[in-house]
Amino acid sequence: MAYRLLPLNDLLVNRANDRHGELENETAAIAWLFNSKEDHMKALARDIVDAGEIYEPLLVSPINGKFVVFDGNRRLTCLKVLKEPNKAPNKNLQSYFSSLKEKKNFVFPDRFMCQVETDRDRVDDILFRRHTGNQSGVGQSNWDDRMKANFVNRTGKGNAVSVADEVEQRLVAANMAPKHRKLPRSTMNRLLSSEAFRNRVGFSVSRGKFEYTHQEDVVLRALQRIANDLARRETVLGDIWDVDGKRAYLDKLEADGLLPTVKDSLTKHKDFGSVDSTKKSEDDVNSKKAKAASVSVSKPSRRVNLIARTDYGIAWPGRLQRHRAIWEELQFHLVLPDHSNAVSVLFRVLLDLSIENYISQNELTVGANDKLSLRALRIAEDLHAKKKIDHKYLGEIKKFQHADRLISADTLHRYVHSPDFAPSPDHLVALWDTLATFIVCCLKS
Incomplete structure (x- = not known):
């Protein structure tokens, strides 16, 4: 753990915040926060101006020379819009932030204290233990069921089944596990965190247990390749951080003929279920x-x-x-x-x-x-x-x-x-x- 004073311009609102899932860019993330929690955002901005500071350091991780915020996106958004009110998504909010900034004679700090974590697993562990109580928008807002689902789908944490453990057990039993290298379980869980990607590889855990959806030998070959890529660090966390990264990696495996196809399916018809x-x-x-x-x-x-x-x-x-x-x-x-x-x-x-x-x-x-x-x-x-x-x-x-x-x-x-x-x-x-x-x-x- 390290604490550093970082300039505002080096901090990015997280476009893949678990409150909303992946969005296109920082601008879209800012707009979502205001559209979904306008009253909370205004209350939080007013509190920041009254106090002249933020009380808790932002939780950040370095990505491509910048620092993406993983906890404190509402605070960072308020700070960015206080500094540049035209970043607000509509005229009323731009006017509100302009008047708030002028009325309170807010002295904008040059730098902000941040908790910098380079280990993404540690970031997720911290997030997993936070988010209790919102204090009418001034404190941290509770995650609802959809937000929790976004977190689980992004990271694989909180699933009843550890995909990495299940995969490793089957590879070891088939004598196909990586030799002399440790499997990065957290990266494996993140890659295969949602059913959409697990199904492409040929298995499911939607009912609380690991089940093959395609021929076992074909699936094991695909899992062996994935395990080797991760163990050898040929594919790392940064490569599969978001949906497009995960999809691009699996597309490459598919192009190489390593993923199961329709002819390998154990159930030829995927039934998404009837409401009755x-x-x-x-x-x-x-x-x-x-x-x-x-x-x-x-x-x-x-x-x-x-x-x-x-x-x-x-x-x-x-x-x-x-x-x-x-x-x-x-x-x-x-x-x-x-x-x-x-x-x-x-x-x-x-x-x-x-x-x-x-x-x-x-x-x-x-x-x-x-x-x-x-x-x-x-x-x-x-x-x-x-x-x-x-x-x-x-x-x-x-x-x-x-x-x-x-x-x-x-x-x-x-x-x-x-x-x-x-x-x-x-x-x-x-x-x-x-x-x-x-x-x-x-x-x-």
């Missing part, structure tokens, strides 16, 4: 009728929200912050019978953004003026070529171009632009159930 457990047998029958695909989504018949409250296995990088926000509104907040117009418009926006994400991430060549249906078809053909969807589902996307069908691009267009075309909850559900696999594939790219 009594329909399990019916869902089982339906799933047997479906062709095997690497991504498949069940189709529950009755839902309150457009997107079923099940795990679709998406790891959300910071660049998809708006996609995630729209997804969560459609999955948790907007009720179909009451908000059909809002749901229909956001559904279309989510589809558009998902398509743009796939095109960008895969450098797919499409015409600048191509219609939505043609862009969707180009992506579906690419997914089919990569064995991400089967031929039958490719046919469904081809039909999406036909304006005379209910499930079509024309229907979505009318939901947004037609004054006479009223969205129906049942039709919206049918559209989602048809396009869910396509959208999930686009967001996973």
